[in-house]
Amino acid sequence: MVCKRSIAYSSSANLGSGFDILSVAHDAFYDEVEACTSEGGLRVVMTDNSNIPEDPTKNSAGFSVLSLMKDYGIKEGIILKVKKGIPAGLGLGSSGASAAAAVAAVNSLFSLGLSKDSMVKYSMLGEGAIAGSPHPDNVAASIFGGFVAVLGERTVNLNVNYDFKFILFIPSIEAKDKTKKARELVPKTVDMSSYVKNMRFGFSLMLGLERGDRKLISNGLNDEIVEKARLPMFPFYPELKKISLSHNAIGACVSGAGPSILVLVDHESEIKAIEEEGKKLIASFGYSAQVKEAKIAGGVKVE
Ligand SMILES: Nc1ncnc2c1ncn2[C@@H]1O[C@H](COP(=O)(O)OP(=O)(O)O)[C@@H](O)[C@H]1O
Numbered sequence: 001m002v003c004k005r006s007i008a009y010s011s012s013a014n015l016g017s018g019f020d021i022l023s024v025a026h027d028a029f030y031d032e033v034e035a036c037t038s039e040g041g042l043r044v045v046m047t048d049n050s051n052i053p054e055d056p057t058k059n060s061a062g063f064s065v066l067s068l069m070k071d072y073g074i075k076e077g078i079i080l081k082v083k084k085g086i087p088a089g090l091g092l093g094s095s096g097a098s099a100a101a102a103v104a105a106v107n108s109l110f111s112l113g114l115s116k117d118s119m120v121k122y123s124m125l126g127e128g129a130i131a132g133s134p135h136p137d138n139v140a141a142s143i144f145g146g147f148v149a150v151l152g153e154r155t156v157n158l159n160v161n162y163d164f165k166f167i168l169f170i171p172s173i174e175a176k177d178k179t180k181k182a183r184e185l186v187p188k189t190v191d192m193s194s195y196v197k198n199m200r201f202g203f204s205l206m207l208g209l210e211r212g213d214r215k216l217i218s219n220g221l222n223d224e225i226v227e228k229a230r231l232p233m234f235p236f237y238p239e240l241k242k243i244s245l246s247h248n249a250i251g252a253c254v255s256g257a258g259p260s261i262l263v264l265v266d267h268e269s270e271i272k273a274i275e276e277e278g279k280k281l282i283a284s285f286g287y288s289a290q291v292k293e294a295k296i297a298g299g300v301k302v303e
């Protein structure tokens with residue numbers, strides 16, 4: 001039996017107006033996957049007591065590897081041992097990280113020579129299997145690391161020239177098939193005024209990161225379309241954003257499809273006040289919340 005072990009970090013996708021395009025990997029949590037050769041077929045073993053399905057067609061890691069095995073004619077059996085470190089269903093790219101780690105481990109186990117873009121392609125198929133439609137942003141961040149923009153079949157890392165860190169508010173809201181449901185709320189058409197506003201936000205964020213311009217980053221962390229359509233899933237978000245900005249956060253946005261909220265802070269921000277008042281606000285809506293500080297993380301690592 002030959003094995004390869006990989007780890008992939010959590011991520012926050014969309015980053016305001018970058019729905020299915022922008023994402024960032026952070027060191028808040030990570031998943032581990034060990035891929036070992038074995039007897040015929042593919043087996044997925046969840047090595048913790050998470051209630052995540054072990055049926056490979058219903059597991060983001062399993063589905064991605066099944067697609068890889070088919071396309072590369074891999075006849076040998078594989079066992080995927082998935083150790084979840086990223087809580088599922090909370091907007092932290094949990095399903096995406098498992099898929100990314102699994103694809104990277106199998107790529108190394110069979111020396112397939114996949115490019116990072118190819119690993120994104122296969123990992124996002126796993127996302128599609130559980131969220132109803134494949135979205136590449138979480139997996140791209142887990143694979144490439146840092147801030148990424150998924151531009152079709154190619155993912156590009158954004159240059160970041162500003163020193164900040166993240167506060168993640170992680171409410172304990174259980175919602176089965178959360179991202180699938182959230183994606184059903186996204187409008188099929190948008191009006192030109194919202195489209196133009198969102199393009200402005202997206203360009204502002206990317207240019208702000210590149211130029212190290214705090215005001216541009218702050219202006220970029222907004223969204224007129226998807227966050228608004230999904231607001232019932234995280235009703236505390238508008239007030240939480242106001243509190244964060246009142247204590248000089250750089251900006252705040254929904255982490256992926258939520259319910260977690262990502263706040264960017266720096267040396268000018270009153271971090272403790274943001275954390276304490278934000279937690280109190282979420283509690284006033286009837287939810288407890290974990291508050292976790294994090295920094296930008298690197299890409300998937302294979303031992
Ligand atoms: N390997 C996996 N890791 C995490 N969730 C998985 C995995 N495979 C399937 N799932 C399912 O995907 C859902 C969580 O993914 P999703 O709704 O996209 O939320 P998030 O990506 O924010 O964790 C859960 O219903 C979970 O059972």
Ligand SMILES: N[C@@H](CCOP(=O)(O)O)C(=O)O
Pocket residue numbers: 011013014019020021090091092093094135137138179182183255256257258
């Ligand atoms: N672009 C996707 C991102 C989903 O992120 P997750 O961490 O909530 O799975 C979407 O917004 O649907």
